[in-house]
Amino acid sequence: RKEVEQDPGPFNVPEGATVAFNCTYSNSASQSFFWYRQDCRKEPKLLMSVYSSGNEDGRFTAQLNRASQYISLLIRDSKLSDSATYLCVVNIPEWRTGTASKLTFGTGTRLQVTL
């Protein structure tokens, strides 16, 4: 089982729609969670951190469900400019070296917003 799993999509939605992505992670000891956005042929960029109580940044809402080990990202009122791949990122405790955990990236969910 992959450490971080995402539906690859693509999710094709019309402009103005609400769309949600889920991501599951395998290690219950994970402590930090993030969503990144990656445009075609560009580098990933941090979209938002995900907090236990849930958090919102404009049209974007992130939720964490520790019991079920999944993270979600909700995008309201989708814009054409939201078209990108969204990467779920989780810190995975690294037992091999006994040192601090490292961030592990999901393979991403592709979103295409259309007119």
Added chain:
Amino acid sequence: NAGVTQTPKFQVLKTGQSMTLQCAQDMNHEYMSWYRQDPGMGLRLIHYSVGAGITDQGEVPNGYNVSRSTTEDFPLRLLSAAPSQTSVYFCASSRDRSNYGYTFGSGTRLTVV
């Protein structure tokens, strides 16, 4: 601020050649890392460094070397290029390795023929 600067942006190598991918950051970040991104595989960690003089292997280190002589620079060396190393390489830095978001460089597209 320049953030994380990677050079070159594109490179074509012949099998067996060696080269160094450069990465520099101006944010005084302690943590730096190299990832490769392949279709369907996501970002995979090659090597990382938690500070000057300290490096460690990630999940796919074979065929690559790194060093960290200064806080700012973290070059990645391909010792003897193979077609399997054709990929997009990203350098990233962060205040620490797990609790803060990473800033990525713009990437190097490497083709080994």
